Amino acid sequence: MDPGLPPQSFVAPPGIGTPPLLPQVPIPAPIAGLSPFSPMIPSFTVPPPGFNNFGPPGVVPANVAPIVPGSEWSEHKAPDGRTYYYNSVTKQSSWQKPDQLKTPAELLLSQCPWKEYTADNGKIYYHNVNSKESRWTVPPELEEIKKKIAAEDIKPSSGTVTPREVNSPVPVSQPVVSAGSTGPNSPTASPGGKSALEAAMAATLAAISLPNPPAKSDEDSSTPQAEVSKESRTSTPEPKVFTNKKEATEAFKELLKEKNVPSNASWEQCVKIISSDPRYETFKKLNEKKQVFNAYKTQKQKDEKDEQRLKSKKYKEQLEEFLLTTDLISSTTKYYRCDELFSTKEVWQNVNDQDRRDIYDDVMFSLAKREKEDAKNLKKRNMKKLSEVLECMTKINFDTTWSEAQVSLLENSTFKNDVNLLAMDKEDALIVFEEHIRVLEKEYAEEREREKRRMKRQCRKNRDQFLSLLDHLHEEGKLTSMSLWVELYPIISADIRFSAMLGQNGSTPLDLFKFYVEDLKARFHDEKKVIKDILREKAFEVQIDTSFDQFATVICEDKRSAALDAGNVKLTYNSFLEKAEVKEKERLKEESKRMKKLETNLKELLKEMNIDFELPWEEIKVKLEKEEEYLAFESDSERQRVYREFQHEMEESCSHHHSRSKKSKKKKKKVYKSSSSDSDSDKHKKSKHKSKSPTPYSEDSADEYRKKKSKKKHKRKMSPVSE
Structure with a gap:
């Protein structure tokens, strides 16, 4: 195996794949005094992912950044163009650039919470990863760091460096060796005695700070972008700031909508689609992002269902409109016939069979209704036209027969030239003729009634004038x-207005007079309320001795009395006078009850005190002067009257008891003589029992019983006084 190739067991980062080979560029010249593979830049034993053979010495693929001395991280390009970083020790890949690979300028920029991004329209904006704030203008913190980097900028002593822009979101330094560097043995020591490490750092800073001159072929394409960036910086639009969670949620949902994330996508699929957008960092917590994502999915699924429903509804409406407008079917056409006629048409195929049948039923109902309506309209039109023809024919009057009218119609040119009228149903024509005859009869009857109405109108005027006469009499007070x-x-x-009423139909003068008086009487209750209010305000109360003149004087002092009827005022006075008499009777009745109660109490007191009723009043008076029952009377004459009544009652009670005892003795003797047999003895026992019954009610026992009872009452009444 070629030592420059990666091992067969190498696994690319998840979702990235092996980066493709890019055109090779020469390796930068080594630092003076060091070999190409000195300890400062050690050679790696396990190549980064996707590396092929480096080829000839001094050549490295363009998609691989130089390895920082002592670092196990290397930079690579994914197939989609994104940059990722690979750790040769842990075999891990990361999208974030590790600190070991960052230049001093990048380390300074990483300490700032503000990051620079480019929007879809090419404008540059800045986002704070801590506060989630976005703005179009350069923040002061980031601008200060850029000035600090520019102040520490150092140019290399020899060679030319092609750096990337400082404003890049993820800047990477890729130094390129100039033509003056020939190989590893070329001297690179800078004048002034700087060390090799300082020279390397100076070259790195120069690569960061120096602008990158664009290629000539890209000059035209880069100029508009620069102008757009310049305009975006000079225009200073409003900063994009999320003041609350609601705005951040809306921004994240807008991102999902712009990326058109499907409603059935998983969270991992969604991250692959939207993670490259800076708005992905709107929420710091993963659960917040997922929460908004789930809400977006729910809403999108709902929108898709609504869209599908609207689409289905649209197809149904199109099919219904097609069936209603086509001339190939009628209300009697069967469904299978419609299927044969329209099975090849798209408007028929877009709707399923069940919905088609439902639409067919609705359309058949609508067609039947429309055909019925058309027939109804034609019938209505013919009847209206025939009615117009009959109205124009002066020969037809209210007593013309149908046979005579038919002959006249056949002679009429308008009727003969109208095909629809000739085909008109005879029954409908007869109905129109009957209605026309009724109209003529009505006109004739109206002509006769016109004179009657004139007479009625004159009679009504006469009645109104007579009523005005009654009003005049009422205003003068003559009519009440x-x-x-x-x-x-x-x-x-x-009066002449009375004479004009004589002999005419309708109400007579006497009837109108009675009605007028009844109306005045009907106002009695309302006017009585007004009179009550006046009396209440005047604090006047009708007594038994109040005269009508006094009552009327009080009422007339109020302005409201002008609208009152004199008769109703008199009736109201009588009503109040009757109430006053009833109240007086009730008062006298209550007074009588009270006096009777006082008399009873005084008599009970006399009984309780065991006073001899034969004594004169002067002696009794001395004993009763301090008693409550005695003091309850206002005059001494009343007390004497009660005492005389008491004496009379006691005398009657005594005489009554004596007579009863004599009668009982005689009865006993008769019963004793008649008891000769057993049956007589039973009767005698019963009669004897009856004769004995009055004994408890003898005079002495009755007096004792009443005395005991009265003593108990007297004790209860006199107990507070004794105390």
């Missing part, structure tokens, strides 16, 4: 809700 026809007849009959 309590007025009678007999009272006002002499005044009404003397």
Whole structure:
């Protein structure tokens, strides 16, 4: 095996593959005093991925960067043009440039959080990897670092170096040996006694800082890009800043839309598509990116379903429109016949069979409806045309027969020259003729009614004038809700407006008078509310002795009384007066109840005190002066009256008990004599039992029972007083 070839067991980085061979360039001249494979630049035993034989000494592939002394990293180009880095020790590949391969200028730039990128339109913008802020203008931190690099720039003493631009997102130095360098033995020591290491660092810095002169063939193509970059720098557009997570989410979704990431793509496939775009770093955390990606997929799947649904809907609408507009089918055409006619047409094939059948059913229904509508329109047109012809024929009047009308129509030129009218259904023609005759009859009837309406109009005017007469009488106060026809007849009959009403149809003057009075009475409740409000505001209350003049005077003081009817005012007064009388009766009734209760209490007190009812009032009065029942009466005459009633009741009760006892003794004797047999003895027992029953209610026992009961009541009533 050729020692310059990679081992057969080499595995390229994932998703990258082995970079292709590029045109070879000469190896840079070695530093003076060192061999090409000195310890400063050791030769590697395991070549980087994709390396072929280096060929002749001093030649290295152009896609391989020079190996930094003491570093196991090397730079390579992927098939898609992206740069990756390979570690010969760990056999690992990385997209990020390791620090061992970075130049001093790159190390300074890597310390700055601002990175430089180029947008799709060619404009350069700057992105902060920490704050996720983007802007079009050069940040002060990055500009300061660039100035520092330019200040430390050192040109090489011999040879010409072709560097890359400093502004490149991932700058790589590839020094090229000039024609003055002949080989490994050529002296390269710089004047001034610099060491070989310092000379190498100076050459690296020169490669970074010096501008790269473009090739002549690329001059025309690079000039517009420079102009665009210059315009983008001088125009200083608004910085692209994500102030919140929502804006960052929208930017990331916009990236997915621009790259047209499929809805069924996995996250790994998505990363391969969008990772080269600087907006991929919008979110720092992977889970945030995946969250937005999943939301994008869900929305895209929904949009695709909607698009498919709209597409299917469009095809259905096209098929439905085609079937509705074609002249090859009618409402009676079968489905299999439609399939035979249109099976080769694209508009038929775009819809599946089930949907076609549904559309066919809808179209057949629509066609049947349209044909029915067309027939209806033709019928309507013929009937309208025939009606116009009949209206133009003066020979036909309201008493013309159908047979006479047919003869007249055949003589009419308009009817004879119209094919549709000649083919018109006879029943429809008869219907039109009947309607025309009805119109003529109606016109004749209207002519007769016109005179009647004129008479009715005159009668109505007479009634209105008579009502104005009643209004005038009402305003003068002569006509009220309590007025009678007999009272006002002499005044009404003397007016000419009353005479004009005589002999005409409709309501008579008496009817109008009654209606007018009823309307006034119907206003009673509303006007009564107004009168109540006036009395409430005036704080006036109708009493039994209130006269109507006093009541009317209070009402007339208010402006609202002008719209009140005098009869309703009188009725309201009567209503209030009746209520006042009812209240007075209730008051007297309550007063009577109260006095009766006081009398009862005083009588109970006299019974409880065991006062001899035969004593005069002056002696009794001394005993009762401090009692509550005695003081409840306002006058002494009332107390004397109650005492006299008490004496009368006690006398009656005593006489009643004496008479009952005598009757019971006589009854006992009769029962005793009649008890001669066993049955008589039973009756005697019963009668004896009955005769004994009044004994508990004798005079003495009844008095004792009442005394005990009254004492208990007296104790309960007098207990607070005794305390």
